Structures are given as structure tokens and as C-alpha cells.
Amino acid sequence: MNTLSEVICSRSESKRGVIFISGENEEKFVSYKEIFDKSLKILYVLQSKNIKPGEQLIIYVNDNESHIYYFWACILGRIIPVPVAVGNNDENIFKLFNIMEILDSPYIVTDLKIYKMLKDFLAKKNQSYILERFQDRIIFDIDFCDVDQKGIIKQSSPDDIAFIQFSSGSTGNPKGVTLTHKNLITNINAMIEGARLVSDDIFLSWMPLTHDLGFIGFHLTPTCIDMNHYIMPTSLFIRHPILWFKKANEHRATVLASPNFGYKYFLKFFKPEKCTGWDLSCIRLIVNGAEPISYKLCKEFLNVMAELRLKSNTMFTVYGMAEACLAVTFPPIYEDLKCVYVDRRFLNVGQEVKYVNSDDDNAAEFVDLGYPVKDVYLKICDEDIRELDENIVGHIFIKGENVTKLYYNDPETTKNIITSDGWLNTGDLGIIRNGRLLVTGRAKDVHFVNGQNFYLHDIERVAEGVEGVELGEIAAACVYNKELQKEELLLFVLYKKELEEFADFAISIKKHINKQMGLEVRHVIPIRKIPKTTSGKIQRYKLSNRYEDGEFSNTVAMLETIISRKTHKNNICISRTQQELLNICEEVLGLKNIGVDDNFFEVGFNSLLLSQVVSRLDQMYPGRVQETDFFTYPTIAKLAEYIDSKESYSIKFVKLPNEYFINNFNETENKQIFKAEIDKFMLDKLIKIANSENVSIADIFVAAYIFMFSRLNNEKNIEIQTLLDSKEKVVPINLDITEIDDFNSLIKFVKAKRDQKEENEGYSVKNIKNIFIKKETGNVLPLIINRDALPKGMELINYYDVILLINEIDSSIILEFEYNYRRIKGEKAKVLINSYVNIIKFIVEKYEI
Known part of the structure; x- marks a missing residue:
């Protein structure tokens, strides 16, 4: 095959495909055939908007699944896709607009949430006109809903542009690397040969799809050889790094990848006791590239993971770049690290x-x-x-x-x-x-951070936005911190006054660089003369060498003391929640001079670090803090006040008699799902009852569920969890049984309770793991759910003990009763479903209409 379009068409009937990992228990398999069919429908919409072959479509989305659909649709229609990473700082957003200027009146596909973020950003800058110029060329994800027609495939030639990959660095003038179908097919074939890839290999990656390693290496390459591959969002890896290898073990992945920082980040959270039973011998290659590689870190990683049977020759250290599509050099496979x-x-x-x-x-x-x-x-x-x-x-x-x-x-x-x-x-x-x-x-002056490159001259340009920083009077340099095993950014500023005055200046520069570019500046150092060549070029290496030789150690120590003293004044009287937040932020950032009134994004936070903090806060305040809250409450003081004002979500359990529970779980116990049918006759009768009482059938099913549990304990208050009207939100229904006279009033009470539930009441079913509390013997968490609301890839029985699933099929309803077989006896679970069915029959037989 000579083009990507030929590759994609050849997968139009393939049952293999992509598994999108969105959580520990949440996965979604989409076959290549399904991707092909969905992409053709998307192509129909693009063509109906008069997008012609050779025109460009910027893909500006966070969702990996959508990204792949849009890319495939473009390739099939000979439209040129331009993937761009979504950012939330000034420099990244302006990079998008710079790219739009470089291209030829491109279209852009995004979602309403991202569009609102762009609008709000430009409104604050009084630059709304930038987006208005492209208004008629913006396509939203909702435009692709409910489309049945398919677009017309336009075959490409090898020399046609396949897509444009813009430089990963956040620079004032991003460069668009133009890749043809021939470029890509040539390099993909070389990688298949060099890594001896076969269709039975299993790829797993957390790299972003806007990065050449993530997309070309870990989507296009496995697609070319009809391979199953797993993709997890980068943000999920940042929140739960252990999940990377947990999923590799679970799915027997053979090829993984990460830049250097990923191994260090994984080891930071790695706990052997959490990985008991893992067998990583299935992994044959771990691709290490995209940034300078640390031999010491690689060896440390391999030694630690050897306990889990990861082979010592799996680390595949490579060199590549977007201009080469991806791969430039490979070592021989199964060769020990050199x-x-x-x-x-x-x-x-x-x-x-x-x-x-x-x-x-x-x-x-x-x-x-x-x-x-x-x-x-x-x-x-x-x-x-x-x-x-x-x-x-x-x-x-x-x-x-x-x-x-x-x-x-x-x-x-x-x-x-x-x-x-x-x-x-x-x-x-x-x-x-x-x-x-x-x-x-x-040769280029570049700062590598988490697989991205930032040009030092560009960092200097951004720093000049701080009042007092003049052109040519600031120099950026990098040094490698062996202890932390990462590259650190230093800024040297021409300054000849006292250190006390410089401290505030240094803080302002750090905050500005982080806000604009999302970069952490390790130190801002005053210097009386910036070394330059006779032609005026900054000699950065001299500054780096002088720093490593310790010439600035005293100055740095004195500055940190001054800044710490200034910060301490603001932190004298703080609440317990503020102190807990402060401890987490200082640990994640590696800084000791954060004030409770400092803006998170001005002291060094970026999306990667933010995800770490949210993960830590989830353990302390389950379900209370989301990443978006950091933008609404951007200081420790404001976020702490918000946390304290927001009560944690509490779930009430239902008691069952002790004889319902297993004392000692036996692994040979079989999981069972009991089923019962509500036939057409019973369903018609239930519909009449519902119409007569002005309630819904769901109200009747919920009332029967509550009644069943009320007969099994002496509790006057019963609460069950319902997932009926929303595909994500679980709404608890709580009733005082002593207030109920008969079943008629019970149904009406349920309807009233369901009607009065406010829109924001309840919790996301995907958040149940965050708000879950330890169950005690005798307590169960029951759920009643519609089949249509069942979240894909999520094992609800891991969180709820008794699940009644209502499945409407043709003119009848099938009741599926699942139970936590590790806690509840199978014969008792059968008693429950029989009891429930008898209650429904009793309603049908005895209810007076």
C-alpha cells in the first residue's frame, strides 16, 4: 500500500481496532470497521460544508476517539488534517491562531466547551475579532450527530500531503512540517521492519495524539498492520501513572512508549505492594524517545521493574523527529541498553x-x-x-x-x-x-519539558512582557539536575541593585512565564553582565557552566531566604484546609515559598502538575474538587474556602439480615445474573396503572424496589440509588416508610421525590469510586438502572452490591438482577429477585384502576 487512504480502506471490514481506556474500569473497544463507517459519516458532513480536497482542517479536540474519527475522515476525503494540542495558557492559545494564519484559510473542528474557552480568552484580551474572522469556518462536534449518509472517498496519490504536523514547542512562529503519504508509508514500513512488528503485537500508549510518537507511532503504525492497540489519555496517565503498566499487564501489551520523564514520573508513584501478581514478561519493547535520554534513569527503571518480570533488554532507545515522520535511528531489538x-x-x-x-x-x-x-x-x-x-x-x-x-x-x-x-x-x-x-x-537553544521543546529565545521574548525586563538584558539557559533527573530552566537578568528589591522582580518573572507558557522557572538570577559573542549572540553555555560550578549558589540561597520570609508573612494564620493544600502544592511543585494568596498558575502550575494535585485531593476530599475548580478558585485561600463550603457527598446504605452475607468468600464461587420477564400482559397493566396515577412506569419499579428492601429490615428510612433519566447522574431516592399507608401512596411519594430532585442533585456514576466509603457487614448499596443509561466499559457491581437493570425489549421488559457475589450469597440473591417479581405481580393483580 502506498497511501494512508489505501491503508484505511483496507481496514473497512476489520474486526480488530482501538481500545480507548478512560479509567481503571472503563474501556471502550471500537473496531476499525466502526471507525471507518463513522469517519465516512463525518466526511459527509465535511463535504456538505463544501470543504474540498486539499483544504485544511485543524483538529482541536481533547477526546482521543473523536481525534481519530476526524483524522480518518480527512484522509478519506483528501482533506489535509492539522492536529493541534489544546492548551489553556496564553502562548499555547496564540499558537493556534498563529497556525491559522500560516495555513490557507483553514477550517477548524472543536467542541463547544473549547470554543467557549477560546472566546472568553480573547474577550479578556479585547481580541475577539481574531476568532470572528474564522467564525464561518468553525465546525462543532454536535454537527456530526444523527448523520446516516456517508461521504465520497477521494483517493490520494503518494506525493499528496497527508497531514501537517506543527512543531511541538510553544513558539512565536510554529513550523508546519509537511508530510506526504510517501513520507509516512516509508517510515512506518521502516519501523515495522526495525522493531519486527507483527499483527499479533499489542500496543499501549498514553502519549498525546498531537505528538508524532503518540499518533504515527502508536496509532497509524498498528493500523497499518491490523493490530489491536490501546490508547489512554495523557491526563489519565498523569493522574494515575501506575495504570499505565497495570493495563499493560492486564491486556498483555507487547510494545509501550514514553519519553524520559514518564519513567521518572511512574517510579515516583510506584509501590511494589500495589502490583502483586503482575507479570510484565509479555512486554518486548518500551520505546524511549522524544527528549534526551538518561542512562541512569533507564537502569533504575529496569532494575525496579525486574521484580515484576520486565526483561532488562526491553528499553528501546531511539532517535526521531517530526521532520522524519518519526523514526531516524533504532538499536537492534533485544539489545541491552548501551x-x-x-x-x-x-x-x-x-x-x-x-x-x-x-x-x-x-x-x-x-x-x-x-x-x-x-x-x-x-x-x-x-x-x-x-x-x-x-x-x-x-x-x-x-x-x-x-x-x-x-x-x-x-x-x-x-x-x-x-x-x-x-x-x-x-x-x-x-x-x-x-x-x-x-x-x-x-545546536538550537531548546528547553525540553515532558516531551515538548521550548525555544530559549522565545522564553526571553515572553519575559520581556514583565515591566522592567528590557530587550537583550535577560538570558535563558538550561542545566541538568542529576538529583531530580530533569532539565531545569534558569533566567539571568541584568540587575545591579540590592537583592531585597530583586526578589519581587524575580517572583513576577516566574509567575509571568508560567502563566504565559506553562513553564516552571527554577531560578531567576541577577547578573551584572550577560556574556555575548562579538556579534552580540548570548553565550548561554557560559552561564550554565558558571551555575554548575557554584558561582551563583550564595546569591540563589539569599534570594530564597528573602522570598521565603516575604511569603511566610502571608501564611501566619491559615486554616487546616489551607495548610493541607499548601503541603500538597509545595510537595508537587518542589517549592517552599508559596503563599496562600498566590495564583496557582503564576507560581508554577501546569496541566501536568494540576492533575497530580487533583489526584491527591481526591484521596482527602472525595468528589469535591475538579480540575476546573482551580480556574474558578485560583489561590489556596479561595480553593480551601470552596472545599470547606462544599459538603462531601454521603451515601446511605441499606441494611440486610446477616444470613444474606458470605462469611468467607470462596474464589470458586460463580458470578450469576438472575433474569425475569415482565410480559406484554403485565406491561400493559402497569402502563394503565401508571396513567391512572399520573406516574411513570419507572416510578412503579422504584417503589417496588424500595418496598422490597423495607420488608427485610427494621429501618424506617430507606434510600436506593437510581440511574434512570440520565446516562451519567445517579440520583438517590430517600423515603421514610413510616409515612406510607399503602402501595398507592408509596408510588406517589416516589414520583414526588423524583420530581423535586434539583438538576444538580446526585452524583456522576463515574465518580462513585471517589465518593465510595467502606461498607460494613450488613450494609449494601442498591442501584436500579435503565439499560439505556448503562455506562459502557464500567463494572458497576464493583461499587453497588445489588443492581436491578430494566431492559425494555419489544413489547416486554426483562429484569436483570446482578449482585456482589463476593459479599452476598447466591441463594439469597435469588430470593431477592423472586420477592421483587412477586411484588410486581401483586401490584398487577390487586391494584384497582
């Missing part, structure tokens, strides 16, 4: 490296990244693009059928980066050793 040590004093362009032992004082470690993959050519060049011999440091150039030929609508960048004979300057420095690549550094 590391080379060189003298850090001999790493300039044109110098021959000196290899040293790992214990040498000047040793710098570099992970071996293997050989160029099939159809990729690689060379190391000097400043004049002359090829250098092995073991000499130089610029890394690549060429091949997988390498882009141009940046979209950007001839200047294309000319500067791609030579006339097709060699592309990667912007990285490295050496070739025995035919294998080592990346030694970056």
Missing part, C-alpha cells in the same frame, strides 16, 4: 571526542541510539555542511523518502534548514561511533 562516556571538555563542533571511564571527573554519558532505520540516510557535518569522520562532533543531517521536503508556507525556514539536495539539518549535535548515533547536544 551507554558511552566521553570527556565533556571535547564536545565542540569539529572536535574529536575522547572516550573515558564512567568514574572520570569529566565524564559525560550518552545513550547509544542505534543505526539509521531503513531508507534513512544520516551524516555528521561541520559548520560548512562538510561531512565529518566518525567520532568527530558535528551537526546531524538526515535525508530519505520519509523526510519532509518543506515547511508549509514558510520558504525561508525551508531554505535555512533543508539543503537544495534534500539534506535536513536536525538542529542536534552528535557523533557516529561504529555506525551508530550518539546525540551529544543541541
Whole structure:
């Protein structure tokens, strides 16, 4: 196959597909056939809006499933998809609008929530006109509802543009990497061969679909070989990192991936006692790329996970970039991790490296990244693009059928980066050793954070938005923190006054950078002179070296003391909730100078860190705090007040006699679901009763459920959980049985209770795990639910003990009765369903109409 459209069409009848993981117990399988059919319906809508082949559609959504539908629809209609990550800070949002300006009057597909966020953002900036210019080219997800017609497939040629991948960094001028069908098919075939992939492999990824590794590597590649693959949202990994390998173990995944930071983040939360019984021997490759690789961290990760039978040769350290579609070099598979040590004093362009032992004082470690993959050519060049011999440091150039030929609508960048004979300057420095690549550094000044790159000159440009920061008087630099095993951002500011005055200035700069770009600045350091070349270029490496040599240690320590003292004044009298929030925020951020009135997004919080805090708060205040609350209550003081004012949701249990419960659960106990039919005769009678009493049939079923439980205990107050009118919200119905005279009044009481329930009453069924409290012997949590409201992929019996499911089929109703067989005896569960059916029969037989 020569094009993505051919690949997608070849999957039109495939029963394999994608499993979307949305929670620990929530998964949704969608076959390739289903994706193909849904995508054709979406294509129909796009074509009905007069979007023609060759026009661009920006995909600006958070939902992975929708992202794939829109992408497939574009490929099938020869529309050019442009995936863009949704952001909530200034720089990311303006990146979207910059991209819209670069493209040729593109269309954009999004949802109403994101659209409102964009509108509100621009309104605050008095720049609403930006969005208004594109108003007639915005398509909403609701436009694709209830569509039965299918679009017309437009076949592509290998040299057609398949999609445009914009640079992952948040820069003032994003570059659109133009990828043709030939580029993609060439590189995907190379990856299949280099990793020896087969259709029985199982991929699992949490990487975003707007990232080349997440989309090309872990969706398009498995699609090309008709492979089942699992996709979990990046936000879910951030909230529950252990779920990554838990799902790999559960589904016997064979190929995983993460940039360097993901392994460190996983280990931070890893607890062996939580992983008892895991067997990770099924995993054969874990792709490690997208940012500089730490050999020490890789070894630590492999050693820790060896206890769970993860093989030591699974770490697959690779080099790649969007301009190559994805892969540039792969090591041989099943090869142990390789590391080379060189003298850090001999790493300039044109110098021959000196290899040293790992214990040498000047040793710098570099992970071996293997050989160029099939159809990729690689060379190391000097400043004049002359090829250098092995073991000499130089610029890394690549060429091949997988390498882009141009940046979209950007001839200047294309000319500067791609030579006339097709060699592309990667912007990285490295050496070739025995035919294998080592990346030694970056020619571009880039700060790597969580798989994204941010240009240092762009960070300086944003910092100039702070009053007092002048052009050319601030310099950004990066250093690698070996203890934390991550790259840290430093800002050096030309300043000649007292430190006491500088402290407030430093705080303002940190807050501004975080708010605008979502970046954490480790230190803002005053300096009396910024080192520059004779041509005026900042010599950042000198600043980094001076910092690592300890030249600024005293200044940094004094500044932190001043800032801490200023912050402490605001934290003298704080509540218990504020203190708990403060402790969590300081631990997650790694800072000790946060004030209760500081804005979360100005002290260093980004979406990744925010998810961590929410996860921690869920343990302390189940169901009370969502990520969106941080925007509404953006300080510790305001969020604490909100938490204290919001009562936690409490669920009332129903008591059953002790003989209903199992004393010692036997694993051989079989799970059973009992069924009973409400036939047409009974259903017609129930409808007449409902009409006569001006109630619904659901009211009757709920009343019978309450009556059944009331006969089994001496409690005067009975509460059951109902999921009848909404696909997400569970509404408890609570009644005082002593106020009920007969069944007629019981039904009317139920109707009144259901009618008076306010819209915001109840809780999301997906939140039950957060508000669940420990059950005691004798207590059960009953639920009555309509089949139409049943959430897909969620095992409700993990949370509710007795579930009555109402399933309307043709002219009858099937009652399905499921019970928690680990707590309740099977024979007693059967008694319950028989009792319930007898109550319904009694109503039908005795009720006077």
C-alpha cells in the first residue's frame, strides 16, 4: 500500500481496532470497521460544508476517539488534517491562531466547551475579532450527530500531503512540517521492519495524539498492520501513572512508549505492594524517545521493574523527529541498553571526542541510539555542511523518502534548514561511533519539558512582557539536575541593585512565564553582565557552566531566604484546609515559598502538575474538587474556602439480615445474573396503572424496589440509588416508610421525590469510586438502572452490591438482577429477585384502576 487512504480502506471490514481506556474500569473497544463507517459519516458532513480536497482542517479536540474519527475522515476525503494540542495558557492559545494564519484559510473542528474557552480568552484580551474572522469556518462536534449518509472517498496519490504536523514547542512562529503519504508509508514500513512488528503485537500508549510518537507511532503504525492497540489519555496517565503498566499487564501489551520523564514520573508513584501478581514478561519493547535520554534513569527503571518480570533488554532507545515522520535511528531489538562516556571538555563542533571511564571527573554519558532505520540516510557535518569522520562532533543531517521536503508556507525556514539536495539539518549535535548515533547536544537553544521543546529565545521574548525586563538584558539557559533527573530552566537578568528589591522582580518573572507558557522557572538570577559573542549572540553555555560550578549558589540561597520570609508573612494564620493544600502544592511543585494568596498558575502550575494535585485531593476530599475548580478558585485561600463550603457527598446504605452475607468468600464461587420477564400482559397493566396515577412506569419499579428492601429490615428510612433519566447522574431516592399507608401512596411519594430532585442533585456514576466509603457487614448499596443509561466499559457491581437493570425489549421488559457475589450469597440473591417479581405481580393483580 502506498497511501494512508489505501491503508484505511483496507481496514473497512476489520474486526480488530482501538481500545480507548478512560479509567481503571472503563474501556471502550471500537473496531476499525466502526471507525471507518463513522469517519465516512463525518466526511459527509465535511463535504456538505463544501470543504474540498486539499483544504485544511485543524483538529482541536481533547477526546482521543473523536481525534481519530476526524483524522480518518480527512484522509478519506483528501482533506489535509492539522492536529493541534489544546492548551489553556496564553502562548499555547496564540499558537493556534498563529497556525491559522500560516495555513490557507483553514477550517477548524472543536467542541463547544473549547470554543467557549477560546472566546472568553480573547474577550479578556479585547481580541475577539481574531476568532470572528474564522467564525464561518468553525465546525462543532454536535454537527456530526444523527448523520446516516456517508461521504465520497477521494483517493490520494503518494506525493499528496497527508497531514501537517506543527512543531511541538510553544513558539512565536510554529513550523508546519509537511508530510506526504510517501513520507509516512516509508517510515512506518521502516519501523515495522526495525522493531519486527507483527499483527499479533499489542500496543499501549498514553502519549498525546498531537505528538508524532503518540499518533504515527502508536496509532497509524498498528493500523497499518491490523493490530489491536490501546490508547489512554495523557491526563489519565498523569493522574494515575501506575495504570499505565497495570493495563499493560492486564491486556498483555507487547510494545509501550514514553519519553524520559514518564519513567521518572511512574517510579515516583510506584509501590511494589500495589502490583502483586503482575507479570510484565509479555512486554518486548518500551520505546524511549522524544527528549534526551538518561542512562541512569533507564537502569533504575529496569532494575525496579525486574521484580515484576520486565526483561532488562526491553528499553528501546531511539532517535526521531517530526521532520522524519518519526523514526531516524533504532538499536537492534533485544539489545541491552548501551551507554558511552566521553570527556565533556571535547564536545565542540569539529572536535574529536575522547572516550573515558564512567568514574572520570569529566565524564559525560550518552545513550547509544542505534543505526539509521531503513531508507534513512544520516551524516555528521561541520559548520560548512562538510561531512565529518566518525567520532568527530558535528551537526546531524538526515535525508530519505520519509523526510519532509518543506515547511508549509514558510520558504525561508525551508531554505535555512533543508539543503537544495534534500539534506535536513536536525538542529542536534552528535557523533557516529561504529555506525551508530550518539546525540551529544543541541545546536538550537531548546528547553525540553515532558516531551515538548521550548525555544530559549522565545522564553526571553515572553519575559520581556514583565515591566522592567528590557530587550537583550535577560538570558535563558538550561542545566541538568542529576538529583531530580530533569532539565531545569534558569533566567539571568541584568540587575545591579540590592537583592531585597530583586526578589519581587524575580517572583513576577516566574509567575509571568508560567502563566504565559506553562513553564516552571527554577531560578531567576541577577547578573551584572550577560556574556555575548562579538556579534552580540548570548553565550548561554557560559552561564550554565558558571551555575554548575557554584558561582551563583550564595546569591540563589539569599534570594530564597528573602522570598521565603516575604511569603511566610502571608501564611501566619491559615486554616487546616489551607495548610493541607499548601503541603500538597509545595510537595508537587518542589517549592517552599508559596503563599496562600498566590495564583496557582503564576507560581508554577501546569496541566501536568494540576492533575497530580487533583489526584491527591481526591484521596482527602472525595468528589469535591475538579480540575476546573482551580480556574474558578485560583489561590489556596479561595480553593480551601470552596472545599470547606462544599459538603462531601454521603451515601446511605441499606441494611440486610446477616444470613444474606458470605462469611468467607470462596474464589470458586460463580458470578450469576438472575433474569425475569415482565410480559406484554403485565406491561400493559402497569402502563394503565401508571396513567391512572399520573406516574411513570419507572416510578412503579422504584417503589417496588424500595418496598422490597423495607420488608427485610427494621429501618424506617430507606434510600436506593437510581440511574434512570440520565446516562451519567445517579440520583438517590430517600423515603421514610413510616409515612406510607399503602402501595398507592408509596408510588406517589416516589414520583414526588423524583420530581423535586434539583438538576444538580446526585452524583456522576463515574465518580462513585471517589465518593465510595467502606461498607460494613450488613450494609449494601442498591442501584436500579435503565439499560439505556448503562455506562459502557464500567463494572458497576464493583461499587453497588445489588443492581436491578430494566431492559425494555419489544413489547416486554426483562429484569436483570446482578449482585456482589463476593459479599452476598447466591441463594439469597435469588430470593431477592423472586420477592421483587412477586411484588410486581401483586401490584398487577390487586391494584384497582
